[in-house]
Structures are given as structure tokens and as C-alpha cells.
Amino acid sequence: MRKTITIGLLGMGTVGTSVVKILTENANDISQKVGIPVNIKKIMVRQLDKNRNIDVDAEFTTTIDDIINDPDIDIIVEVMGGMNPTKDYIVQALVAGKHVVTANKDVVAKHGQEIFEAADKSKVDFLFEASVAGGIPIIRPLKQCLAANKISEVMGIINGTTNYMLTKMANEGLDFNSVLAEAQAKGYAEADPTADVGGFDAARKIAILASIAFGSRVSIDDVYVEGITTISTEDITYAKELGYVIKLLAIAKDDERGIDVRVHPAFIPAKHPLASVHDVFNAIYIKGDAVGETMFYGRGAGGMPTASAVVSDxxxxxxxxxxNANSRILCTCFSQKSFCPVQNTESPYYIRLLVADKPGVLAAIAGAFGAQQVSLHSVIQKRKVNNSSELVLITYQVSDANLRLAINTISGMSVVNKISSVIRVEAEDFA
Amino acid sequence: MRKTITIGLLGMGTVGTSVVKILTENANDISQKVGIPVNIKKIMVRQLDKNRNIDVDAEFTTTIDDIINDPDIDIIVEVMGGMNPTKDYIVQALVAGKHVVTANKDVVAKHGQEIFEAADKSKVDFLFEASVAGGIPIIRPLKQCLAANKISEVMGIINGTTNYMLTKMANEGLDFNSVLAEAQAKGYAEADPTADVGGFDAARKIAILASIAFGSRVSIDDVYVEGITTISTEDITYAKELGYVIKLLAIAKDDERGIDVRVHPAFIPAKHPLASVHDVFNAIYIKGDAVGETMFYGRGAGGMPTASAVVSDxxxxxxxxxxNANSRILCTCFSQKSFCPVQNTESPYYIRLLVADKPGVLAAIAGAFGAQQVSLHSVIQKRKVNNSSELVLITYQVSDANLRLAINTISGMSVVNKISSVIRVEAEDFA
Known part of the structure; x- marks a missing residue:
């Protein structure tokens, strides 16, 4: 009968330090849940002599082999981040028969298949709850709690930085650049904010969620991505006036057209549960054939919330x-479904444009939309910008391809001075 | 190597029929997830000759022994409901070495300990995700996904009937009796609505959640319960004016005063995530030391959502x-913590009363509150009711005992004509 579970920790940054803190502070509860104590034996760091503000009774090392070749170590916990050499360390650990727990969305989104095959071969566990939405339980709910369901849709706010920025823009009327500067000052956004504001961080996470939800591998390259850099205060004001909120959504749908996975800003109705997810909070909304609509809400980043998921794994x-039940639930991608090209996806659209202020213009524009089977649900015209009139349209459901054709035609019209914004509307059921 | 997993189903009502439907329609996906097919062999019903609108290739029986004594049957799924003889059937099944999945909150809330002991003795699984909040994953998140955390608070809207009624009262200005009649007509409320509107249904569920969240057994008798029958349209109107929403909350807190578990109507700030949970939807808000705040949202009742949880179990x-991993996670009540008597619980309170319309009355009332260490956070006086003035007060944080003493004194004052309402305020951080 074994007496302890032994961990080798890779990385001692914010998340690593929080993992140590939880394993220490909640040690009694954890050993009751497991039946025996869970201890950290070794920690791999870059610098041995760095001053760390935490007491931990473990050996520090700078070499991966010290950990992978240690026969006492049962579980390797990877919280060092990055792709290289992290991915290789994970695979080596699995090949060596170690169970692996990771918080690394980049590696899972890119190399999930190779990793799962290694875990399967060694009959070990590979868990990654922390890789999506920090502390919010979402991987295990999809793999277990909702396992009875055919999932048709996953829609999430899974990037805290952009949600903080959009909340701030909406509440305080600030523009994109001011809120970005503030988010950077607060440490919510990085010096190079591209991964967040460009939608790429959310894209990695939705690739992981879509793979699990639909049982079919979705990689980062399968995700259509638009960021929030073009969202203006005008769009946010119009959204409010029309009963919507603008969010950066990560969306995955599975229907007869194929799997449709994308990240882009979207108008969502103010009464939708996702609309009241503010600041750095994340939430994932899921539709299943049996359960109907569910939502999971919480902190999507930060040392302690992420470590909550790591330690629970x-x-x-x-x-x-x-x-003796390892490898109980491994890869659940049992099929490879086809994808729905973004051109074939359908939604209503919000369009803001500047047009000449003279009679017949609205009729000409409505006609151009109509020629591409785009019907207009609502129109607002009330503001002058220099010598133009600002026109705001919301269309009925239309394919992305038809919408783009209509926009092309319209942007070539002499009465159209500028197409300022084109933003999808989601979670709206216009007949 | 076994070839199938075999189920005996007890009960073929709304949930039982939905369980059959999911196991049939999603059979391929389910057998991929499990590795082998999952089939229903026998179904116990009250009447063999009843016309059922579902095709199922299983034997029907009216006797429990037909199922418990069948060596082919691995899992007994109990969706017949009720306490007697259901509880005995569950225990007999566990003693006979069958795994049990149930949706029965009454049995789990009342006889959890005996049932878990039987499961532990036989080394079989006993799962009951569907017993609380229907399709919303909450038992497994507490036992697994958030296992790293010391949970300090669980706060839920876990009765759909009362949430539907309170939403309707708030949106349409209708009174309690009208919305009750409508809820009954729609089938959301039963002919005898006591279990719902009296708070007892929510009490059973919060007893289960508190036991798991705090690792300490909480039974239905440990829960302090108030229903919503005294909530008036006036209270709802004042709530809105003051920036609150009235919800029937099930609350469980664990701190140095002991475990505090109660069900009662409460004012919650309109910006709190639970405030936007409308109609029959349920949500459970959880605070953990590592994860911070999380919330789980979805449909808390109905055949298919409940069956989603049953089939996932x-x-x-x-x-x-x-x-070969059964009994992997059984009872997690490792300690027996003490309880905090309701008198010692603290919160701000909303109080609505009718007072004589003359000078010095407010000063006298404020003085009586002050004498019991009750400070007033806000006061509204604006409406006349007959010859009285209506006074609405919100206090700072105060113990229930002190509040009651103050209310007693005040109700005996000659200038006080009526104490109309006393409602707790939750999730508000008045210093």
C-alpha cells in the first residue's frame, strides 16, 4: 500500500507558487480526499538562487531529467508555460510513465493529439482543466458532467483582458487606446497585447473546448479569428441603444453544415446571461440536447484561480x-467531423456607415442589400458626421458570404463615404 | 472482458422516459465514451399495461427483486422519486453490490449517511448529480473540479418554481396569489405548493450542497427555512428602487462561527450574478479560497435536464x-463541524413599517434600533398608507438576535402601527 502521492513541479512563477500555497495550506483536506498525503518532492526552476516568498520543503533543480528520472515522482505538474521546450518535457514525462497535469493552453491547442497518444500508450493521466478559463470548471464538466449530451454550441467570454477593456469602454465611454494603456498599467494586458486583443488567446482556448464538446479534433488553425482593435466607442453606444452589449466571443457550433469555430467581437442581447459577465470575469455558455442551456462563470486567470484547477486535477x-484507475478518461475525439467555412456561417450583422445626406440614399443601400438576400431588421439614422449622415443597420440572419458581397457593392457606391463597422450579432433569434 | 454495461431502471415517469430517450438517441456517442454499449435490461413500473409514448427494448416488471437479484444488472437507476419504499430499494441495491444513480434529493438529504455507508461497504458507486439543480453540474464540480479549495460559501437559486414566481412579480407587478395561480396552471407549481413556496425543496438541496462543500454532514433538520409567501409587490418595488432584486436564496456559509445553512427570501444587489437568474432557471454561486467566485447556471428541473445529469452519472x-475503479469517490464528509445558530448569523436587513405621521417618530425608531446596536444604512419615507407614513429602512450588518430584539421593541411603540416586512440583505458588503 503506497503512503504518499509525489509531485514534480515544473515552474515556480505565479501559478507554481499558488500551487505550492494550496497544497500546503489545504494539505489536511486534500489528504483526506485522496486518502494519503500529496507532497511536492522536486521543483524545476530556471535560477536556483532566486529569492522566493514562499516556504517549501522540496528540492530545487534546473534539469528536467532530475524530475523525469526520479522513480518516486508520480505526477509532473507543468506550470512553466511556453511551447519550447515545454511540449517536449510533457511528452517525455508521459513516455516515462508519469501522469501530467498542465495549465498550458498553447501546448494542448497545438499538440493535443500527440500528447494524448503518448498518455494513452503509457496508460497515464493527462489533465488540463487549468488551460481554459482558469479556475472555472469546464473541461471536466464537458467530459463528464454533460457527457450524456450532444453539445451543439459553446459560446464563451474566455479572455479576461479584452473583457476588462470592453467593460471599461462601455461603462466609462473611453476609447480602445486609453483602456489598453490602463489595462497594461494594471498588469491585465501585456506590453505586446496582440495575443489578447487580436483574439489569438481566445482562439487557442476555443479550439480546446470545441474538440472536447464535439468529440472531434479542432486545432488553432481551424479557428477564424478577429480581434477587438477596431471596436469604437460609437459602436458601443449604438449597441447599448439597440439593447445589446459588445463582447469578444469565442464560438463553436456543430450542426449539419459542419463544425464552425471562431473568435470575434459580437453584439449580444443585453438580457443574455453572457452580457452581464463583466471585467476580467470569464463565462462559458453551453447548449446540449438534453440539458438545454448552461453557463459556467468565474475568474479566468490569475495565480490562485488557475492553481485551483491545477490542484483539483x-x-x-x-x-x-x-x-488503480489511471487513464480512465483520455482523449474523447472519437471522430473527425468536417468544418463549416466561415463564408457559410450565418448570423445577423450590425453595420455602421457614413452616407451622403441626400434623398434616395437609404433606398439605394437597402436595394443593394436586398440584391444579396440581405434583409434589414432595423435602421437608425440620426447623427451627422461632417457632411455625411451616419446610418446604422441591423440585418436579419444572413450568410457571411452574402453579407460580404453586399458590403462590397455598397462600399463602391458613390453615395457611400465610409463603412465604419461590420460586427456580427449572436444569440439573437430573428426569424 | 465485459461486453456491455447493463442498467435496471426504477420508474418510468418524466425523468425515466427522458433517461431512456437519451440512452437511445445518443447511444453511439455514449458507447464510444464508455468503450462498450450501455443498455437498459429491465424497468420497474407500477402498471405493466400503461401506454407509453416511447419505444424501449427492455423487460418491464413491478417487483424490485426482479431487478436487484438480476446478476446481469450493473447499475440501478432510481428515478421513481419519493421516500418510501425508494430509500429501502436504494439501500438494498447497494447491499446487493449494485451501483446506484439517483435523482432523489429527499432520500439523499435525509438518509445520505446510511446510504454512503452501504455503498462504502459494498465498494460500489452512489452518484446523485441530478438531485440538486437538475441538469446543472454542481455535485461533481464541488467534489472534483473545486476539490483544491476550502469552500466558504454556497449561495443558490435552486427552486425554479419560486424563481419563476418572483421574476413574474418583479416584471409584471402581479401579487403572490396571482403568480402562484399562474404557476400552477403552467405546471410549474403543484396543487399543494408548500414544498416550493415554503422553501422546503430548496432546504433539502442546500443540505446536500453544504455537506459536500464543507465536508461535514448537514441534514434537512439543520437548515433554517423561511418561504416567500409574505413577499409583497411593495417589497419588490422598493427593492428595485434601492438597487436590489428579491430572490429565494439557499445559503450555506462555513466560518469560525460554525456552519450556517438557511433558506429565505433576500435582497441581493442588482449587479450580483445571481440577480440576473430569471424564470425557472437555477444558479449556484460558490466562493472558494483559491478559485474565488464561481457560478453554475442552467435548468434546475424538467425531464431532459434532470436526465442529462442522471445519464452523465x-x-x-x-x-x-x-x-475497475468503482467507489473512487464516495462520501466526502470527513468531519462533523458545529453549526452557527441562526440568531448568531449576521447580515444587513430591509425593514418596511407603518408609523404615525408626526414629528419625532423617525428619531424614536432610529433610537430604538441604536439601543440594540443596529445602525441604519438608508431610510426612505415617501408614501402614505391610510393615516400612516410608510418607512423603509436598510440596516448595516447586524446579528439576527439583535435585529429581532430591536424589532420587538419597535413593534411595541405606540407610534408604530405595523411592521410589514423584515427581509435579509445578502451579498452586500456594508462596512
Whole structure:
């Protein structure tokens, strides 16, 4: 009968430090849940002599082999981040028969298949709850709690930085650049904010969620991505006036057209549960054939919330170890479904444009939309910008391809001075 | 190597029929997840000759022994409801070495300990995700996804009937009796609505959630309960004016005063995530030391949402069977913590009363509150009712005992004509 579960920790940054903190502070509860204590034996760091504000009774090392070749170590916990050499460390650990828990969305989104194959071959666990939406339980709910369902849709606010920025823009009327500067000052956005504001961070996470939700591998390259850099205060004001909120959504749908996975800003109705997800909070809304609509809400980043998911995964692996039940749930991508090209996706659209202020213009524009089967649900015209009239339209459901054709035609019309914004409307059921 | 997982189903009502439907329609996906097919062999019903609108290839029986004594049957799924004889059937099944999945909150809330002991003795699984909040994953998130955390608070809207009624009262200005009649007509409320409107249904569910969240057994008798029958349209109007929403909350807190578990109507700030949970939807808000705040939202009742949880539990048991990993996670009540008497619980309070319309009355009332260490956060006086003035007060944080003493004194004052309402305020951080 084994007496402890032994961990090798890779990385001692914000998340690593929080993992140590939880394993120490909640040690009694955790050992009751597992049946035996869970201890960290070794920690791999870049610098041995760095001053760390935490007491931990473990050996520090700078070499991966010290950890992978240690026969005492059961679980390798990867919270060092990055792609290289992290991905290789994970695969080596799995090949060596170690269970692996990671918070690394980049590696999972890009190399999920190779990693799962290695885990399957070694009959070990590979858990990654922390890789999407920080502390919010979402991987295990999809793989287990909602396993009875055919999932048709996952729609999430899964990037805290952009949600903080959009909330701030909406509440305080500030423009994109001011809120970005503030988010950077607060440490919510990085010096190079591209991964967040460009939508790429959300794209990695939705690739992971879509793979699990639909049982079919979706990689980062399958995700259509638009960021929030073009969202203006005018769009936010119009959204409010029309009963909407603008959010950066990560969307995955599975229907007869194929799997449709994308990240882009979208208008969502103010009464939708996702509309009241503010600041750095994340939420994931899921539709299943049996359960209907569910939503999971919480902190999508930060040391302690992320470590909450990491340590809960550790407890799960430890429970598997004590019951000889490892590799109980591995890869759940049982099929490879086809994808729906973004051109074929459908939604209503919000369009803001500047037009000449003279009779017949609205009729000409409505006609051009009509020629591409785009019907208009609502029109606002009330503001002058220099010598132009500003026109705001919301269309009925239309394919992206038809919408783009209509926009092309319209942008070539002599009475159209500028197409300022084209933004999808989601979670709206216009007949 | 076994070839199938075999189920005996107890009950073929709304939930039972939905369980059959999901197991049939999603059979391929489910057998991929489990590795082998999951089939229903026998179904226990009250009447063999009843016309059922569903095709199912299973034997019907009216006797429990037909199912418990069938060596082919791995999992007994109890969706017949009620306490007697259901509880005995569950225990007999566990003693006979069958895994049990149930949707029965009454049995779990009342007899959890005996049932878990039987499951532990037989080393079989006992899962009950569907017993709280229907399709919303909450038991497994507490036991697994958030296992790293010390949970300090669970606060839920876990009765759909009363949430539907309160939403309707708030949106349409209708009174309690009209919305009750409408809820009954729609089938959301029963002919005898006591279990719902009296708070007892929510009490059973919060007893289950508190036990798991705090690792300490909480039974239905430990829950302080107030229903919504005294909530008036006036209270709802004042709530809105003051920036609050009235919800029937099920609350469980664990701190140095002990475990505090109660169900009662409460004012919550309109910006709190639970405030936008409308109609029959349920949501459970959880605070953990690592994860911070999380919330789980969805449909808390209905055949298909409940069956979603039941079938997901079946899949979990089946995965355990194929990995010889049953009884992996059983009872998690490792300690027996003490309870905090309701008198010692603290919150701000909303109080509405009718007072004589003459000088010095407010000063006298404020003085009586002050004498019991009750400070007033806000006061509204604007409406006349007959010859009285209506006074609405919100206090700062105060113990229930002190509040009651103050109310007693005040109700005896000659200038006080009526104490109309006393309602707790939750999730508000008045210093």
C-alpha cells in the first residue's frame, strides 16, 4: 500500500507558487480526499538562487531529467508555460510513465493529439482543466458532467483582458487606446497585447473546448479569428441603444453544415446571461440536447484561480492512482467531423456607415442589400458626421458570404463615404 | 472482458422516459465514451399495461427483486422519486453490490449517511448529480473540479418554481396569489405548493450542497427555512428602487462561527450574478479560497435536464466499471463541524413599517434600533398608507438576535402601527 502521492513541479512563477500555497495550506483536506498525503518532492526552476516568498520543503533543480528520472515522482505538474521546450518535457514525462497535469493552453491547442497518444500508450493521466478559463470548471464538466449530451454550441467570454477593456469602454465611454494603456498599467494586458486583443488567446482556448464538446479534433488553425482593435466607442453606444452589449466571443457550433469555430467581437442581447459577465470575469455558455442551456462563470486567470484547477486535477490523478484507475478518461475525439467555412456561417450583422445626406440614399443601400438576400431588421439614422449622415443597420440572419458581397457593392457606391463597422450579432433569434 | 454495461431502471415517469430517450438517441456517442454499449435490461413500473409514448427494448416488471437479484444488472437507476419504499430499494441495491444513480434529493438529504455507508461497504458507486439543480453540474464540480479549495460559501437559486414566481412579480407587478395561480396552471407549481413556496425543496438541496462543500454532514433538520409567501409587490418595488432584486436564496456559509445553512427570501444587489437568474432557471454561486467566485447556471428541473445529469452519472459509473475503479469517490464528509445558530448569523436587513405621521417618530425608531446596536444604512419615507407614513429602512450588518430584539421593541411603540416586512440583505458588503 503506497503512503504518499509525489509531485514534480515544473515552474515556480505565479501559478507554481499558488500551487505550492494550496497544497500546503489545504494539505489536511486534500489528504483526506485522496486518502494519503500529496507532497511536492522536486521543483524545476530556471535560477536556483532566486529569492522566493514562499516556504517549501522540496528540492530545487534546473534539469528536467532530475524530475523525469526520479522513480518516486508520480505526477509532473507543468506550470512553466511556453511551447519550447515545454511540449517536449510533457511528452517525455508521459513516455516515462508519469501522469501530467498542465495549465498550458498553447501546448494542448497545438499538440493535443500527440500528447494524448503518448498518455494513452503509457496508460497515464493527462489533465488540463487549468488551460481554459482558469479556475472555472469546464473541461471536466464537458467530459463528464454533460457527457450524456450532444453539445451543439459553446459560446464563451474566455479572455479576461479584452473583457476588462470592453467593460471599461462601455461603462466609462473611453476609447480602445486609453483602456489598453490602463489595462497594461494594471498588469491585465501585456506590453505586446496582440495575443489578447487580436483574439489569438481566445482562439487557442476555443479550439480546446470545441474538440472536447464535439468529440472531434479542432486545432488553432481551424479557428477564424478577429480581434477587438477596431471596436469604437460609437459602436458601443449604438449597441447599448439597440439593447445589446459588445463582447469578444469565442464560438463553436456543430450542426449539419459542419463544425464552425471562431473568435470575434459580437453584439449580444443585453438580457443574455453572457452580457452581464463583466471585467476580467470569464463565462462559458453551453447548449446540449438534453440539458438545454448552461453557463459556467468565474475568474479566468490569475495565480490562485488557475492553481485551483491545477490542484483539483492533481487530486483527481491522485484518486486515480489510489484506485488503480489511471487513464480512465483520455482523449474523447472519437471522430473527425468536417468544418463549416466561415463564408457559410450565418448570423445577423450590425453595420455602421457614413452616407451622403441626400434623398434616395437609404433606398439605394437597402436595394443593394436586398440584391444579396440581405434583409434589414432595423435602421437608425440620426447623427451627422461632417457632411455625411451616419446610418446604422441591423440585418436579419444572413450568410457571411452574402453579407460580404453586399458590403462590397455598397462600399463602391458613390453615395457611400465610409463603412465604419461590420460586427456580427449572436444569440439573437430573428426569424 | 465485459461486453456491455447493463442498467435496471426504477420508474418510468418524466425523468425515466427522458433517461431512456437519451440512452437511445445518443447511444453511439455514449458507447464510444464508455468503450462498450450501455443498455437498459429491465424497468420497474407500477402498471405493466400503461401506454407509453416511447419505444424501449427492455423487460418491464413491478417487483424490485426482479431487478436487484438480476446478476446481469450493473447499475440501478432510481428515478421513481419519493421516500418510501425508494430509500429501502436504494439501500438494498447497494447491499446487493449494485451501483446506484439517483435523482432523489429527499432520500439523499435525509438518509445520505446510511446510504454512503452501504455503498462504502459494498465498494460500489452512489452518484446523485441530478438531485440538486437538475441538469446543472454542481455535485461533481464541488467534489472534483473545486476539490483544491476550502469552500466558504454556497449561495443558490435552486427552486425554479419560486424563481419563476418572483421574476413574474418583479416584471409584471402581479401579487403572490396571482403568480402562484399562474404557476400552477403552467405546471410549474403543484396543487399543494408548500414544498416550493415554503422553501422546503430548496432546504433539502442546500443540505446536500453544504455537506459536500464543507465536508461535514448537514441534514434537512439543520437548515433554517423561511418561504416567500409574505413577499409583497411593495417589497419588490422598493427593492428595485434601492438597487436590489428579491430572490429565494439557499445559503450555506462555513466560518469560525460554525456552519450556517438557511433558506429565505433576500435582497441581493442588482449587479450580483445571481440577480440576473430569471424564470425557472437555477444558479449556484460558490466562493472558494483559491478559485474565488464561481457560478453554475442552467435548468434546475424538467425531464431532459434532470436526465442529462442522471445519464452523465451512468456514464461515470460505467467508466469506473470498465477501469475497475468503482467507489473512487464516495462520501466526502470527513468531519462533523458545529453549526452557527441562526440568531448568531449576521447580515444587513430591509425593514418596511407603518408609523404615525408626526414629528419625532423617525428619531424614536432610529433610537430604538441604536439601543440594540443596529445602525441604519438608508431610510426612505415617501408614501402614505391610510393615516400612516410608510418607512423603509436598510440596516448595516447586524446579528439576527439583535435585529429581532430591536424589532420587538419597535413593534411595541405606540407610534408604530405595523411592521410589514423584515427581509435579509445578502451579498452586500456594508462596512
Amino acid at each position: 492533481i487530486i483527481d490523478v491522485a484518486r486515480n492512482i489510489t484506485h | 451512468i456514464i461515470d459509473v460505467a467508466r469506473n466499471i470498465t477501469h
